Amino acid sequence: MPKTVFSPSIDSRPTYPGLVSQGAVPGIMVADDAGAAALIDLATSDASVMDRAHVLLIGGAETTATRLGNLTPKALHSAPDLEAAAPLFDSLLLDARMGTQLYLAGSEGLIGFATARATAAGLPLDAIQSEHRGPIGRRMKCVHCKGITEDVLTDPFTCSHCGLTLFVRDHFSRRLGVFQGVCVDAETPGDIPETVEIRA
Amino acid sequence: MKKLVVKVTEVEALSPLVKRFRFEDPKGAALPVFSGGAHITVEMPEGETIRRNSYSLISDPYDGSAYEIAVRREDMGRGGSRYMHTRVQVGDEITISAPANLFQLDLRARKHILIAGGIGITPFLSQLRQLDMEQKPFELHYAARSRAEAAGLKLLPEAAHIHVHISEEGARMDLGAILDGQPLGTHVYTCGPDGLIKAVADQAARLGWPKTAVHSEAFIAPPPGEPFEVVVRSSGQTITVKADQSLLEALEAAKVEIDYSCRGGACGRCQTHVTACDGRIEHNDHWLSEDERAEQKTIMPCMSRFKGARLELDL
Numbered sequence: 001m002p003k004t005v006f007s008p009s010i011d012s013r014p015t016y017p018g019l020v021s022q023g024a025v026p027g028i029m030v031a032d033d034a035g036a037a038a039l040i041d042l043a044t045s046d047a048s049v050m051d052r053a054h055v056l057l058i059g060g061a062e063t064t065a066t067r068l069g070n071l072t073p074k075a076l077h078s079a080p081d082l083e084a085a086a087p088l089f090d091s092l093l094l095d096a097r098m099g100t101q102l103y104l105a106g107s108e109g110l111i112g113f114a115t116a117r118a119t120a121a122g123l124p125l126d127a128i129q130s131e132h133r134g135p136i137g138r139r140m141k142c143v144h145c146k147g148i149t150e151d152v153l154t155d156p157f158t159c160s161h162c163g164l165t166l167f168v169r170d171h172f173s174r175r176l177g178v179f180q181g182v183c184v185d186a187e188t189p190g191d192i193p194e195t196v197e198i199r200a
Numbered sequence: 201m202k203k204l205v206v207k208v209t210e211v212e213a214l215s216p217l218v219k220r221f222r223f224e225d226p227k228g229a230a231l232p233v234f235s236g237g238a239h240i241t242v243e244m245p246e247g248e249t250i251r252r253n254s255y256s257l258i259s260d261p262y263d264g265s266a267y268e269i270a271v272r273r274e275d276m277g278r279g280g281s282r283y284m285h286t287r288v289q290v291g292d293e294i295t296i297s298a299p300a301n302l303f304q305l306d307l308r309a310r311k312h313i314l315i316a317g318g319i320g321i322t323p324f325l326s327q328l329r330q331l332d333m334e335q336k337p338f339e340l341h342y343a344a345r346s347r348a349e350a351a352g353l354k355l356l357p358e359a360a361h362i363h364v365h366i367s368e369e370g371a372r373m374d375l376g377a378i379l380d381g382q383p384l385g386t387h388v389y390t391c392g393p394d395g396l397i398k399a400v401a402d403q404a405a406r407l408g409w410p411k412t413a414v415h416s417e418a419f420i421a422p423p424p425g426e427p428f429e430v431v432v433r434s435s436g437q438t439i440t441v442k443a444d445q446s447l448l449e450a451l452e453a454a455k456v457e458i459d460y461s462c463r464g465g466a467c468g469r470c471q472t473h474v475t476a477c478d479g480r481i482e483h484n485d486h487w488l489s490e491d492e493r494a495e496q497k498t499i500m501p502c503m504s505r506f507k508g509a510r511l512e513l514d515l
């Protein structure tokens with residue numbers, strides 16, 4: 001699946017310009033199954049980018065892990081989901097030195113999550129590269145109960161925590177790495193617009 | 201710009217060339233607190249003209265009982281620092297601006313490295329109190345030529361993470377060793393001569409540091425020069441800029457409204473459009489890019505001067 005091109009939106013909506021090799025410098029790479037293809041493309045453009053890279057595959061298939069392993073990164077780690085990957089990702093950030101490049105590839109949820117953790121660890125945004133691959137599901141935070149619902153594909157959607165019907169906004173919190181969901185029928189309960197699929 | 205009248209309550213020689221001044225509210229009221237790296241502008245009236253220089257605050261940012269600055273006497277300058285050294289006495293009342301900060305710490309950083317050359321130590325003196333208060337890890341590296349000239353020594357606490365490099369004693373600062381292997385999320389801040397700022401930026405770039413983790417402040421007072429004339433477009437008025445005056449000071453003396461903050465060519469606030477230029481602008485600021493300088497279509501009046509037949513400003 002190729003790189004996703006998003007339609008223009010408000011400034012707070014993140015953009016994902018794509019991965020460009022910075023050469024054989026220390027690297028941390030985080031990808032999901034779809035994002036792994038972006039890492040493979042990156043290594044095809046410059047094999048040396050893998051020499052000092054820790055690759056963290058999240059929720060990837062066995063075959064994907066094998067394909068990434070064939071790129072011979074310095075280390076390959078896997079985790080079933082973002083929450084499970086967090087401690088490992090944090091410890092990679094903690095051990096890394098200045099000059100380390102961060103490469104993120106996959107869903108908006110993954111990119112938002114990893115960017116938020118990396119900036120919380122003090123990494124400026126200009127040291128982070130990202131490329132969107134795969135489904136356009138969003139990581140949504142309910143502004144009412146603060147619960148996070150992953151991979152939201154429709155607008156409106158139902159908050160997986162409090163059950164309110166939420167409208168998908170383009171408003172993005174970099175600190176949390178989430179989009180905001182706001183109750184659609186707060187004024188007239190039950191008056192819910194037709195559900196549509198969200199677009200890129 | 202908000203102004204405050206304060207009373208000079210202490211003057212102390214820190215080194216042969218550097219004096220520390222303490223200012224308090226005349227009635228003992230609390231002064232506005234500030235953030236580490238902030239500066240104030242001090243007004244120095246002399247006859248008809250008011251000279252204004254900006255100085256970094258060196259006191260505790262959270263302490264509203266007083267502001268302190270350290271001023272190095274620059275005998276080649278326009279006279280601002282000489283005025284501070286020779287005229288300002290304990291008990292005097294002077295006018296200052298409220299603090300403004302163009303050199304803030306990025307508090308998202310995991311670690312801070314502060315690098316000072318000479319009198320460039322001043323903004324860090326307030327920052328290190330802020331870093332201590334916020335319990336943020338940091339290292340300070342202070343380079344000076346000799347111990348006698350290192351005015352900051354008297355104001356720096358003894359601590360393992362505060363390193364003094366005296367070049368006369370052979371303890372030169374090794375930027376490679378300082379910057380290499382720092383943890384991810386480290387930010388570096390440099391204040392001092394241009395050469396030092398550039399050396400730190402180059403070293404950081406070589407080690408792959410992102411640009412936004414590299415900060416600097418080159419705070420310098422405007423240099424004196426040959427007198428020149430400038431035309432104000434809106435009124436057609438011709439103003440003479442004296443040898444020991446900056447263009448900004450001359451415009452202010454002629455009551456031309458112009459915005460400023462740092463008065464040291466660093467903040468961009470005074471940027472002014474040039475409507476006619478027959479001659480050469482001497483750009484002394486740190487704000488304009490090479491291309492903008494070459495175009496001669498903008499000038500930073502706080503720092504820059506002019507040589508030639510005619511300079512007209514869009515004011």
Ligand code: FES
Nearest residue numbers: 463467468470502
């Ligand atoms: S006043 Fe700051 S650049 Fe001129």
